[in-house]
Amino acid sequence: MTDAARAPAAPVSAARSDEARPPTPSRLPGALSAEVELAFGPHGALARSDPAYEPRQEQVDLAQAIAQAIDRQETLVAEAGTGVGKTFAYLVPVLLSGRRALVSTATKNLQDQLFLRDLPRLRERLGRPVSCALLKGRGSYLCRHRLQQAHETAVLLDRRGQQMLTRIIGWAQQTRDGDMSDIDGLEQRPDVAGLVTSNRDNCLGSECPSYTQCHVLAARREAMAADVVVVNHHLFFADVALKETGAAELLPSVDVAVFDEAHQMVETGVQFLGVQLSSSQVLDLGQDVLAAGLGQARGLAPWQELCAGLELAVKRWRLAGQPARADAAAVGRLPWEEVQSLPDWSAATAALQQALDAVGGALQQHEEQSADLKRLAERCVELRQRAAMLETAVAPSRVRWLDVGAQHVRAVDSPLDIRALMAEQQAIGGKAWVFTSATLGDDEALSWFCESAGLGHARRLRLGSPFDYARNARVYVPARFPLPHEAAHPRMVGRAAAHCAKALSGRCFVLTTSLRVLQPVAEAMRDELVKLGADLEILVQGSASKRTLLDRFLAGRAVLVGSHSFWEGVDVPGDKLQCVFIDKLPFPSPKDPLVEARVRHLREQGRDPFMSYFVPEAAVALKQGAGRLIRTVQDQGLLVLCDTRLLSARYGRRLLECLPPMTALESGEDALSWLRTLDQGRMLKASDAEGS
Ligand code: SF4
Known part of the structure; x- marks a missing residue:
């Protein structure tokens, strides 16, 4: 949920x-x-x-x-x-x-x-x-009821957290709409934001003293x-x-209902249409029970003991969900079959249910004491039901997996698409x-x-786009290049990008399909730039916030190496960005449980999952990534696709044809010469602007 x-x-x-x-x-x-x-x-x-x-x-x-x-x-x-x-x-x-x-x-x-x-x-x-x-969602607005309660839990915050809370208390006196985006720096303190905003689980609705x-x-x-x-x-x-x-x-x-950026609807939809149980949901429940129990029903139940038991059970459940692999921290989504075979998973899930039962029993006994305790009792029942669901078989039209992070796990049971919901809504007419x-x-x-x-x-x-791509944009697919799975591939991407970056004095994005290759690409690029005697800054995703990296990129003489978060929603118009590298075709990962389930579903329908799912997914993602290059009618640039499968595989032409009609270049020398032309044009414009 x-x-x-x-x-x-x-x-x-x-x-x-x-x-x-x-x-x-x-x-x-x-x-x-x-x-x-x-x-x-x-x-x-x-x-x-x-x-x-x-x-x-x-x-x-x-x-x-x-x-x-x-x-x-x-x-x-x-x-x-x-x-x-x-x-x-x-x-x-x-x-x-x-x-x-x-x-x-x-x-x-x-x-x-x-x-x-x-x-x-x-x-x-x-x-x-x-x-x-x-x-906006309820997490974007101040919850006055929780703000009052936050005084009690503020002791758990560090000094900066307490300062932030004091600022929020002052701001709460004046705000008209309670939109928390007015508070600078709050996004860096999700712990404080969580204390003063509500979610579906903890909102008291009409029983709230701050309802009006x-x-x-x-x-x-x-x-x-x-x-x-x-x-x-x-x-x-x-x-x-x-x-x-x-x-x-x-x-x-x-x-009228208009959905812009509709390509993101399906992935967003399956997340929200799914049923979820996460370690942080249970931990939050434990914290709220402790605060409300001690504050509103002190001595009526062993709140500290019950909550400590719940915390221990969550910890065991979280550890049970960590796969015994060297790459555990980077696993991401774990298929449900693998989760079920983890040695302590079933016992840890049963222990979690028992701990929820114990807390739930105490809450139900004392729920008449306050609206908070009543809501907590309902919340506990909901989480208990979700824990029980994890022991049932997965329905044929759904998929279940475990999201594994360094500090949390989250079980998700989700539909494969948004068809049912959209059909239901559209049927209303x-x-x-x-x-x-x-x-x-x-x-x-x-x-x-x-x-x-x-x-x-x-x-x-x-x-189609009204831009003149044939005139203003070039696309180059190097014919002699390591295959994407070969060890030399990231290094070659970095080296090739260094030559383009030198020709343009920066102004390049290098977009990769995985976080894993960001560093190897950046390092190869750094080495090559040293050899070329080019002094450019290399900005790598993860080394600073997205906003900071973009600001530094816009300041000039920089190359940005980024993965998924830079493939879309990034708008750099004009000559600040004139070259985009894409390391390889962005096919979905076949190991992702959601992808696996969709593939299985297509096979059951007698369809070819590769041509009817993997290729269209790659086409859409490729169009998004390539779309970073030309943002206005005057923009000019070069797109480099470092994946020779575009030239050799049966689906290569189909993917190239989905791109805007850029002029194809045959050689690396042609590509560099085009970039030098762009650089000269830019310098000419700059000196004209200075002279006028
Ligand atoms: S009704 Fe819910 S969101 Fe509104 S103040 Fe009360 S608890 Fe917060």
């Missing part, structure tokens, strides 16, 4: 006056389409308010398709290449339609961009006084009253899966659904996305 939301007992919709809301505007067929055409036209609202605005046919086509989906209450799946301007392409028809809409995007940062930048701009340009609300001042409730109430509500995929799935308030309550009341992203598959039918989201019935649209 997730921590995202627990329903306050009284539905927030009670706060909304449906009578006050004007009826959804009815209009003549095609009227919205005409308004959209006008807005994007050379004399339309966008052109009038922005002198730099240039109409893009792809953007107009996407906006028109969305207008049609809104008018006809259809489902549209639209892939729109980089530079199409998809955000405005969906916001303009949504705002012009006057319909109530839910817009979901991938991250909180993108949510903020939409809410703080794009929506206000468009509202003004289009002259539509539409009310908008931003809704609750920020979570206020944010949901505001969302229910707004015309356009911006959420994120995590919140959407967490709420909808648990049939909670928040996004789940909003969904039936909107006329009465609204338009729009799913969009720059990468939704490698075929016209967008099968990669539509199949796993159960959207086979949807209308599909594919729009």
Whole structure:
């Protein structure tokens, strides 16, 4: 289960006056389409308010398709290449339609961009006084009840933690919305954030003494009253899966649901649709029981003894889940068959259940003492049920695994995709659904996305990028290069990247498919740069925060070596980034239990898992990684793909064809010469700018 939301007992919709809301505007067929055409036209609202605005046919086509989906209450799946301007392409028809809409995007940062930048701009340009609300997960808001309790547990914090708590107490006096993102540095103190925010497990709902001042409730109430509500995929799935308030309550009341960055929906969805039991959930329960037991029912049960027993049982369970392998710390997901064969796993799970029973028994005996104890008793029962579930057989349409970290374990039982949930939601009818992203598959039918989201019935649209890739971008696949599994491969990637970085004075990203090769690639690069006499900084993922690394990269004369977190969501427009290296084709790991289960499922259907799953997955990830290179119409650059399977394997052409139409280069010398041309052009521009 997730921590995202627990329903306050009284539905927030009670706060909304449906009578006050004007009826959804009815209009003549095609009227919205005409308004959209006008807005994007050379004399339309966008052109009038922005002198730099240039109409893009792809953007107009996407906006028109969305207008049609809104008018006809259809489902549209639209892939729109980089530079199409998809955000405005969906916001303009949504705002012009006057319909109530839910817009979901991938991250909180993108949510903020939409809410703080794009929506206000468009509202003004289009002259539509539409009310908008931003809704985040409950962990983003201050919980006043837990803040009061935090005084008691503050002794467990170090000095800096206590200082942070004091700052939060001061801030809590003034905040209007309780959005914790206002507090600088809090993301570095998840322990403090956990003390002053709620989760589904510990929220008291309508029994909370701070219920009337609750920020979570206020944010949901505001969302229910707004015309356009911006959420994120995590919140959407967490709420909808648990049939909670928040996004789940909003969904039936909107006329349009738009999902941007839709390519992330399936992976996010399976996480949240799964049932989870983690060592930290049980430890948190123990801590909360101890604080509430000693504070509200002291002497009525041996709280310290019970909680110490629970802590010991969790520790044993966590250790039992560590595989006896040398690479235990780097294992990640452990397949369930392997988990079950671990020597102490069954006994440790049974001991954990007994410890939960003991704590649960004491809580139930004294739950009448306070709302906190009552909620803790319910929480204990939920965790006990999840522990019992781990002993049952895995259902055929699901997969179970253990996430193994250095300090925690988490058992997850999850569906293979989001088909069932989406089918259930779509069956309700009465609204338009729009799913969009720059990468939704490698075929016209967008099968990669539509199949796993159960959207086979949807209308599909594919729009290429308006950028002139053939003129501005080159792609080079070295023909003579070690194969990706060979030991020399990372070293050769580092050496080749060093030559390109020297030609450009930095300005390179080296994207790898695994964390393991980051250091070997960086070291080879460092050695080669020394030989070449080039003094460049090499920034490696993990050596500082992502933000810090990007800031240092933007400062110049640097190369960034990064893995998954730099493959998408990183936007470096202009000549700061002119070369992207990709070490090898980003196929999913066949050892990942979720991948294994999907492969098994495809085989049972008589399908070829490699061509129908591995290749499309690699295509989508490759498009995302390559998409870092060209971000604006003026950008120029080189993409280097260090995987000779693109030239030799039967699927190579299919993967190359999924990339934007860059001009292919035949030799390393051609590649370096192109980079030198770019570097000269950049220096010329810089000296012109200095002279003017
Ligand atoms: S209802 Fe109470 S416990 Fe729940 S989030 Fe609001 S303030 Fe916190």
